[in-house]
Amino acid sequence: MIDALLISNGVLWLLxxxxxxxxxxxxxxxxxxxxxxSPVGALSPEAKIKVGDPAPELALIxxxxxxxxxxxxxxxxxxxxLFFLSPTCPVCDTLLPTVERVARTEVPRVRVILVxxxxxxxxxxxxxxxxxxxxxxxxxxxxxxxxxxxxxxxAVLIDANGIVAAQGLVNTREHLESLFEAQRRGVAxxxxxxxEKAK
Amino acid sequence: xxxxVVELSICFALALLFAAAAWHKVSDRVRFxxxxxxxxxxxxxxxxPVAHVLPWLxxxxxVGLLYPPTRSxxxxxxxxxLMLYTIAIAANLARGRRExxxxxxxxxxxxxxxxxxxxxxxxxxxxxxxxxxPIRTRALVxxxxxxxxxxxxxxxxxxxxxxxxxxxxPALRHFGGVR
Numbered sequence: 198m199i200d201a202l203l204i205s206n207g208v209l210w211l212l213x214x215x216x217x218x219x220x221x222x223x224x225x226x227x228x229x230x231x232x233x234x235s236p237v238g239a240l241s242p243e244a245k246i247k248v249g250d251p252a253p254e255l256a257l258i259x260x261x262x263x264x265x266x267x268x269x270x271x272x273x274x275x276x277x278x279l280f281f282l283s284p285t286c287p288v289c290d291t292l293l294p295t296v297e298r299v300a301r302t303e304v305p306r307v308r309v310i311l312v313x314x315x316x317x318x319x320x321x322x323x324x325x326x327x328x329x330x331x332x333x334x335x336x337x338x339x340x341x342x343x344x345x346x347x348x349x350x351x352a353v354l355i356d357a358n359g360i361v362a363a364q365g366l367v368n369t370r371e372h373l374e375s376l377f378e379a380q381r382r383g384v385a386x387x388x389x390x391x392x393e394k395a396k
Numbered sequence: 397x398x399x400x401v402v403e404l405s406i407c408f409a410l411a412l413l414f415a416a417a418a419w420h421k422v423s424d425r426v427r428f429x430x431x432x433x434x435x436x437x438x439x440x441x442x443x444x445p446v447a448h449v450l451p452w453l454x455x456x457x458x459v460g461l462l463y464p465p466t467r468s469x470x471x472x473x474x475x476x477x478l479m480l481y482t483i484a485i486a487a488n489l490a491r492g493r494r495e496x497x498x499x500x501x502x503x504x505x506x507x508x509x510x511x512x513x514x515x516x517x518x519x520x521x522x523x524x525x526x527x528x529x530p531i532r533t534r535a536l537v538x539x540x541x542x543x544x545x546x547x548x549x550x551x552x553x554x555x556x557x558x559x560x561x562x563x564x565x566p567a568l569r570h571f572g573g574v575r
Contacts, residue, residue, distance in 0.1 A: 212547065
Protein backbone atom coordinates (compact mmCIF):
# COMPACT_ATOMS: atom_id res chain seq x y z
CA MET A 198 0.00 0.00 0.00
CA ILE A 199 2.80 2.39 0.94
CA ASP A 200 4.43 1.64 -2.41
CA ALA A 201 1.25 2.49 -4.26
CA LEU A 202 0.94 5.81 -2.43
CA LEU A 203 4.59 6.67 -3.01
CA ILE A 204 4.29 5.99 -6.73
CA SER A 205 1.04 7.92 -6.88
CA ASN A 206 2.74 10.86 -5.20
CA GLY A 207 5.68 10.71 -7.58
CA VAL A 208 3.46 10.60 -10.66
CA LEU A 209 1.45 13.48 -9.24
CA TRP A 210 4.55 15.64 -8.89
CA LEU A 211 5.54 14.97 -12.49
CA LEU A 212 2.08 15.97 -13.65
CA UNK A 213 2.17 19.13 -11.50
CA UNK A 214 5.47 20.12 -13.10
CA UNK A 215 3.95 19.49 -16.54
CA UNK A 216 0.98 21.67 -15.64
CA UNK A 217 3.18 24.42 -14.25
CA UNK A 218 5.23 24.48 -17.47
CA UNK A 219 2.02 24.68 -19.50
CA UNK A 220 0.81 27.61 -17.40
CA UNK A 221 4.17 29.30 -17.88
CA UNK A 222 3.91 28.88 -21.66
CA UNK A 223 0.36 30.24 -21.53
CA UNK A 224 1.32 33.34 -19.57
CA UNK A 225 4.13 33.95 -22.01
CA UNK A 226 1.69 33.81 -24.92
CA UNK A 227 -0.70 36.15 -23.14
CA UNK A 228 2.19 38.55 -22.58
CA UNK A 229 3.16 38.41 -26.24
CA UNK A 230 -0.43 39.03 -27.28
CA UNK A 231 -0.56 42.06 -25.02
CA UNK A 232 2.63 43.42 -26.48
CA UNK A 233 1.72 42.91 -30.09
CA UNK A 234 -1.92 43.85 -30.36
CA SER A 235 -2.22 47.59 -30.02
CA PRO A 236 -5.66 49.16 -29.90
CA VAL A 237 -7.27 49.80 -33.25
CA GLY A 238 -8.96 53.05 -34.07
CA ALA A 239 -11.47 54.15 -36.67
CA LEU A 240 -9.71 55.54 -39.71
CA SER A 241 -10.26 59.29 -39.77
CA PRO A 242 -9.60 60.69 -43.22
CA GLU A 243 -9.27 64.42 -43.76
CA ALA A 244 -12.83 65.41 -42.94
CA LYS A 245 -14.66 68.57 -43.90
CA ILE A 246 -15.81 69.10 -40.35
CA LYS A 247 -12.95 68.61 -37.89
CA VAL A 248 -13.23 67.06 -34.47
CA GLY A 249 -13.91 69.90 -32.04
CA ASP A 250 -15.96 71.91 -34.56
CA PRO A 251 -19.64 72.43 -33.79
CA ALA A 252 -21.85 70.08 -35.80
CA PRO A 253 -23.95 72.04 -38.32
CA GLU A 254 -27.48 72.43 -36.99
CA LEU A 255 -29.92 70.71 -39.30
CA ALA A 256 -33.63 70.03 -39.02
CA LEU A 257 -34.61 67.03 -41.14
CA ILE A 258 -37.55 64.69 -41.65
CA UNK A 259 -36.79 60.99 -41.40
CA UNK A 260 -38.17 58.03 -43.36
CA UNK A 261 -41.03 57.62 -40.86
CA UNK A 262 -41.98 61.34 -41.23
CA UNK A 263 -40.71 62.32 -37.79
CA UNK A 264 -38.70 65.51 -37.39
CA UNK A 265 -35.05 64.96 -36.44
CA UNK A 266 -32.76 67.65 -35.10
CA UNK A 267 -29.00 67.18 -35.66
CA UNK A 268 -26.42 69.46 -34.05
CA UNK A 269 -26.86 72.09 -31.36
CA UNK A 270 -26.87 71.48 -27.61
CA UNK A 271 -29.10 68.55 -26.69
CA UNK A 272 -31.94 69.10 -24.24
CA UNK A 273 -31.52 65.80 -22.39
CA UNK A 274 -27.70 65.57 -22.18
CA UNK A 275 -27.65 62.79 -24.78
CA UNK A 276 -24.99 62.37 -27.43
CA UNK A 277 -25.72 61.61 -31.07
CA UNK A 278 -24.17 58.94 -33.24
CA LEU A 279 -24.66 59.47 -36.96
CA PHE A 280 -24.21 56.15 -38.71
CA PHE A 281 -23.83 56.53 -42.48
CA LEU A 282 -24.81 53.35 -44.26
CA SER A 283 -26.23 51.92 -47.44
CA PRO A 284 -28.47 48.89 -47.96
CA THR A 285 -26.02 47.63 -50.56
CA CYS A 286 -22.99 47.65 -48.26
CA PRO A 287 -22.44 44.29 -46.57
CA VAL A 288 -20.18 45.65 -43.78
CA CYS A 289 -22.91 48.15 -42.78
CA ASP A 290 -25.29 45.22 -42.60
CA THR A 291 -23.18 43.18 -40.20
CA LEU A 292 -22.30 46.22 -38.10
CA LEU A 293 -25.91 47.35 -37.55
CA PRO A 294 -26.67 45.14 -34.52
CA THR A 295 -23.34 46.18 -33.00
CA VAL A 296 -24.16 49.86 -33.45
CA GLU A 297 -27.40 49.35 -31.58
CA ARG A 298 -25.79 47.33 -28.80
CA VAL A 299 -22.90 49.71 -28.30
CA ALA A 300 -25.23 52.68 -28.28
CA ARG A 301 -27.50 51.02 -25.74
CA THR A 302 -24.69 50.25 -23.28
CA GLU A 303 -22.96 53.62 -23.51
CA VAL A 304 -23.41 56.12 -20.65
CA PRO A 305 -24.44 58.92 -21.03
CA ARG A 306 -27.13 58.01 -23.51
CA VAL A 307 -26.42 57.87 -27.22
CA ARG A 308 -29.09 58.63 -29.80
CA VAL A 309 -28.40 56.62 -32.96
CA ILE A 310 -29.41 58.20 -36.25
CA LEU A 311 -29.01 56.17 -39.43
CA VAL A 312 -28.19 58.19 -42.52
CA UNK A 313 -28.25 57.16 -46.16
CA UNK A 314 -29.37 58.47 -49.50
CA UNK A 315 -31.31 57.14 -52.46
CA UNK A 316 -34.88 56.13 -53.24
CA UNK A 317 -37.19 55.90 -50.17
CA UNK A 318 -38.85 52.62 -51.24
CA UNK A 319 -35.58 50.77 -51.36
CA UNK A 320 -34.73 51.98 -47.85
CA UNK A 321 -38.19 51.18 -46.47
CA UNK A 322 -37.71 47.58 -47.58
CA UNK A 323 -34.27 47.55 -45.91
CA UNK A 324 -35.68 48.96 -42.65
CA UNK A 325 -38.44 46.33 -42.63
CA UNK A 326 -36.00 43.52 -43.38
CA UNK A 327 -33.53 44.57 -40.66
CA UNK A 328 -36.28 45.49 -38.17
CA UNK A 329 -34.79 48.88 -37.40
CA UNK A 330 -37.96 50.94 -37.64
CA UNK A 331 -37.44 52.17 -34.06
CA UNK A 332 -34.34 54.13 -35.15
CA UNK A 333 -34.54 57.45 -36.98
CA UNK A 334 -33.53 56.86 -40.61
CA UNK A 335 -32.66 59.91 -42.67
CA UNK A 336 -32.35 60.02 -46.43
CA UNK A 337 -30.24 63.03 -47.22
CA UNK A 338 -27.35 63.32 -49.64
CA UNK A 339 -26.46 66.86 -48.41
CA UNK A 340 -25.92 65.55 -44.86
CA UNK A 341 -23.28 63.12 -46.13
CA UNK A 342 -21.66 65.88 -48.16
CA UNK A 343 -21.66 68.21 -45.14
CA UNK A 344 -19.52 65.72 -43.24
CA UNK A 345 -17.52 64.75 -46.29
CA UNK A 346 -18.42 61.08 -46.11
CA UNK A 347 -16.62 59.27 -48.92
CA UNK A 348 -16.61 55.67 -47.73
CA UNK A 349 -19.14 53.56 -45.83
CA UNK A 350 -19.85 52.65 -43.07
CA UNK A 351 -18.90 55.98 -41.54
CA ALA A 352 -19.81 57.20 -38.07
CA VAL A 353 -19.80 60.61 -36.42
CA LEU A 354 -20.15 61.06 -32.68
CA ILE A 355 -21.59 64.40 -31.60
CA ASP A 356 -21.40 65.23 -27.90
CA ALA A 357 -24.16 66.74 -25.73
CA ASN A 358 -23.06 70.29 -26.57
CA GLY A 359 -23.35 69.70 -30.30
CA ILE A 360 -19.60 69.44 -30.87
CA VAL A 361 -18.17 66.71 -33.14
CA ALA A 362 -16.31 64.48 -30.66
CA ALA A 363 -15.00 61.74 -32.96
CA GLN A 364 -15.57 60.42 -36.44
CA GLY A 365 -14.21 57.90 -38.85
CA LEU A 366 -14.61 54.91 -41.08
CA VAL A 367 -15.91 52.04 -38.95
CA ASN A 368 -15.52 48.48 -40.16
CA THR A 369 -15.58 46.59 -36.87
CA ARG A 370 -16.88 46.81 -33.37
CA GLU A 371 -13.42 47.95 -32.20
CA HIS A 372 -13.48 50.86 -34.63
CA LEU A 373 -16.90 51.90 -33.40
CA GLU A 374 -15.87 51.67 -29.76
CA SER A 375 -12.75 53.66 -30.51
CA LEU A 376 -14.97 56.66 -31.27
CA PHE A 377 -16.41 56.58 -27.76
CA GLU A 378 -12.97 55.89 -26.32
CA ALA A 379 -11.55 58.88 -28.19
CA GLN A 380 -14.25 61.10 -26.71
CA ARG A 381 -13.61 59.81 -23.19
CA ARG A 382 -9.91 60.51 -23.51
CA GLY A 383 -10.45 63.86 -25.14
CA VAL A 384 -8.45 63.07 -28.27
CA ALA A 385 -9.43 63.49 -31.89
CA UNK A 386 -8.80 59.82 -32.68
CA UNK A 387 -7.16 56.76 -31.20
CA UNK A 388 -4.34 57.24 -33.72
CA UNK A 389 -3.65 60.62 -32.14
CA UNK A 390 -3.69 59.04 -28.72
CA UNK A 391 -1.16 56.36 -29.74
CA UNK A 392 1.11 58.98 -31.33
CA GLU A 393 0.88 61.07 -28.18
CA LYS A 394 1.76 58.01 -26.10
CA ALA A 395 4.72 57.08 -28.27
CA LYS A 396 6.33 60.52 -27.75
CA UNK B 397 13.55 -1.03 -12.79
CA UNK B 398 10.22 0.77 -13.19
CA UNK B 399 7.02 0.45 -11.25
CA UNK B 400 4.09 -1.34 -12.94
CA VAL B 401 1.93 1.77 -12.43
CA VAL B 402 4.38 3.90 -14.39
CA GLU B 403 4.60 1.22 -17.05
CA LEU B 404 0.82 0.89 -17.41
CA SER B 405 0.28 4.67 -17.43
CA ILE B 406 2.82 5.22 -20.19
CA CYS B 407 1.54 2.22 -22.08
CA PHE B 408 -2.13 3.30 -22.05
CA ALA B 409 -1.23 6.91 -22.77
CA LEU B 410 0.87 5.96 -25.80
CA ALA B 411 -1.79 3.54 -27.01
CA LEU B 412 -4.41 6.29 -26.75
CA LEU B 413 -2.16 8.72 -28.58
CA PHE B 414 -1.35 6.37 -31.45
CA ALA B 415 -4.96 5.24 -31.77
CA ALA B 416 -6.06 8.90 -32.06
CA ALA B 417 -3.26 9.70 -34.51
CA ALA B 418 -4.06 6.66 -36.67
CA TRP B 419 -7.79 7.43 -36.62
CA HIS B 420 -7.26 11.01 -37.79
CA LYS B 421 -4.92 9.90 -40.56
CA VAL B 422 -7.25 7.18 -41.84
CA SER B 423 -10.34 9.40 -41.67
CA ASP B 424 -8.80 12.06 -43.91
CA ARG B 425 -6.44 10.16 -46.12
CA VAL B 426 -6.38 12.69 -48.96
CA ARG B 427 -5.14 15.42 -46.66
CA PHE B 428 -2.62 13.16 -45.00
CA UNK B 429 -1.26 12.17 -48.41
CA UNK B 430 -0.89 15.86 -49.25
CA UNK B 431 0.88 16.44 -45.93
CA UNK B 432 3.36 13.64 -46.54
CA UNK B 433 3.98 15.19 -49.95
CA UNK B 434 4.41 18.63 -48.41
CA UNK B 435 7.32 17.40 -46.31
CA UNK B 436 9.04 16.86 -49.67
CA UNK B 437 11.46 14.23 -48.41
CA UNK B 438 10.18 11.29 -50.45
CA UNK B 439 10.22 10.72 -54.21
CA UNK B 440 6.68 11.33 -55.58
CA UNK B 441 5.96 7.65 -56.33
CA UNK B 442 6.60 6.75 -52.69
CA UNK B 443 4.30 9.37 -51.12
CA UNK B 444 1.02 7.51 -51.55
CA PRO B 445 2.24 4.10 -50.26
CA VAL B 446 3.84 5.70 -47.22
CA ALA B 447 0.68 7.69 -46.50
CA HIS B 448 -1.23 4.40 -46.59
CA VAL B 449 1.15 2.41 -44.44
CA LEU B 450 1.85 4.92 -41.63
CA PRO B 451 -1.67 4.99 -40.12
CA TRP B 452 -1.84 1.19 -40.04
CA LEU B 453 1.57 1.04 -38.43
CA UNK B 454 0.33 3.43 -35.76
CA UNK B 455 -2.84 1.41 -35.25
CA UNK B 456 -0.82 -1.81 -34.87
CA UNK B 457 1.39 -0.10 -32.30
CA UNK B 458 -1.67 1.08 -30.35
CA VAL B 459 -3.11 -2.44 -30.24
CA GLY B 460 0.28 -4.02 -29.54
CA LEU B 461 0.88 -1.77 -26.55
CA LEU B 462 -2.38 -2.86 -24.93
CA TYR B 463 -1.64 -6.60 -25.22
CA PRO B 464 1.01 -7.59 -22.62
CA PRO B 465 2.96 -10.22 -24.64
CA THR B 466 3.52 -7.82 -27.56
CA ARG B 467 4.07 -4.76 -25.37
CA SER B 468 7.86 -4.54 -25.54
CA UNK B 469 7.87 -5.23 -29.27
CA UNK B 470 5.37 -2.39 -29.81
CA UNK B 471 7.39 -0.09 -27.55
CA UNK B 472 10.47 -0.95 -29.56
CA UNK B 473 8.60 -0.08 -32.76
CA UNK B 474 7.54 3.31 -31.37
CA UNK B 475 11.14 4.53 -31.10
CA UNK B 476 12.17 4.30 -34.79
CA UNK B 477 8.77 5.55 -35.96
CA LEU B 478 8.95 8.65 -33.75
CA MET B 479 12.59 9.16 -34.73
CA LEU B 480 11.52 9.09 -38.37
CA TYR B 481 8.87 11.77 -37.68
CA THR B 482 11.34 13.83 -35.68
CA ILE B 483 13.95 13.72 -38.42
CA ALA B 484 11.34 14.65 -41.04
CA ILE B 485 10.25 17.65 -38.95
CA ALA B 486 13.82 18.67 -38.13
CA ALA B 487 14.81 18.47 -41.81
CA ASN B 488 11.98 20.78 -42.82
CA LEU B 489 12.69 23.16 -39.94
CA ALA B 490 16.29 23.30 -41.12
CA ARG B 491 15.02 24.24 -44.58
CA GLY B 492 13.05 27.03 -42.94
CA ARG B 493 9.68 25.58 -43.91
CA ARG B 494 7.70 26.32 -40.77
CA GLU B 495 4.33 26.87 -42.41
CA UNK B 496 3.54 23.28 -43.40
CA UNK B 497 1.14 21.29 -41.24
CA UNK B 498 2.71 18.67 -38.99
CA UNK B 499 0.00 16.20 -40.06
CA UNK B 500 0.05 14.61 -36.62
CA UNK B 501 -3.68 14.88 -36.01
CA UNK B 502 -6.94 16.14 -37.51
CA UNK B 503 -7.08 18.94 -40.04
CA UNK B 504 -9.17 21.00 -37.62
CA UNK B 505 -6.09 21.16 -35.41
CA UNK B 506 -3.45 22.30 -37.87
CA UNK B 507 -0.14 22.55 -36.10
CA UNK B 508 2.68 24.28 -37.95
CA UNK B 509 6.18 22.89 -37.50
CA UNK B 510 8.18 24.23 -34.59
CA UNK B 511 10.95 23.18 -32.25
CA UNK B 512 8.27 22.29 -29.69
CA UNK B 513 7.27 19.32 -31.86
CA UNK B 514 10.85 18.06 -31.61
CA UNK B 515 10.75 18.40 -27.83
CA UNK B 516 7.40 16.64 -27.73
CA UNK B 517 8.63 13.74 -29.84
CA UNK B 518 11.75 13.56 -27.67
CA UNK B 519 9.61 13.16 -24.56
CA UNK B 520 7.54 10.46 -26.28
CA UNK B 521 10.69 8.59 -27.31
CA UNK B 522 12.03 8.69 -23.75
CA UNK B 523 8.65 7.49 -22.46
CA UNK B 524 8.60 4.53 -24.83
CA UNK B 525 12.20 3.67 -23.91
CA UNK B 526 11.10 3.47 -20.27
CA UNK B 527 8.76 0.65 -21.31
CA UNK B 528 11.80 -1.41 -22.32
CA UNK B 529 13.21 -1.36 -18.78
CA PRO B 530 12.60 -4.35 -16.48
CA ILE B 531 9.43 -4.04 -14.45
CA ARG B 532 9.27 -4.45 -10.69
CA THR B 533 6.79 -7.03 -9.47
CA ARG B 534 4.36 -6.03 -6.76
CA ALA B 535 0.69 -6.57 -6.04
CA LEU B 536 -1.49 -3.80 -7.45
CA VAL B 537 -4.09 -2.27 -5.13
CA UNK B 538 -7.05 0.05 -5.82
CA UNK B 539 -4.92 3.15 -5.29
CA UNK B 540 -2.85 2.10 -8.32
CA UNK B 541 -5.98 1.86 -10.45
CA UNK B 542 -6.97 5.38 -9.42
CA UNK B 543 -3.47 6.67 -10.12
CA UNK B 544 -3.50 5.22 -13.64
CA UNK B 545 -6.94 6.57 -14.51
CA UNK B 546 -6.21 10.04 -13.15
CA UNK B 547 -2.82 10.14 -14.84
CA UNK B 548 -4.40 9.28 -18.17
CA UNK B 549 -7.05 11.97 -17.74
CA UNK B 550 -4.49 14.61 -16.76
CA UNK B 551 -2.09 13.65 -19.54
CA UNK B 552 -4.89 13.88 -22.12
CA UNK B 553 -5.80 17.37 -20.96
CA UNK B 554 -2.14 18.42 -20.82
CA UNK B 555 -1.70 17.05 -24.32
CA UNK B 556 -4.67 19.05 -25.57
CA UNK B 557 -3.34 22.27 -24.04
CA UNK B 558 0.12 21.61 -25.41
CA UNK B 559 -1.40 21.10 -28.83
CA UNK B 560 -3.26 24.41 -28.53
CA UNK B 561 -0.09 26.19 -27.46
CA UNK B 562 1.79 24.78 -30.43
CA UNK B 563 -0.99 26.12 -32.65
CA UNK B 564 -1.35 29.59 -31.17
CA UNK B 565 2.34 30.23 -30.56
CA PRO B 566 3.37 30.32 -34.24
CA ALA B 567 0.12 32.18 -35.06
CA LEU B 568 1.33 34.97 -32.78
CA ARG B 569 4.31 35.41 -35.05
CA HIS B 570 2.02 36.95 -37.68
CA PHE B 571 1.47 39.91 -35.39
CA GLY B 572 5.11 40.86 -35.83
CA GLY B 573 7.43 41.68 -32.98
CA VAL B 574 10.99 40.73 -32.27
CA ARG B 575 10.65 37.61 -30.20
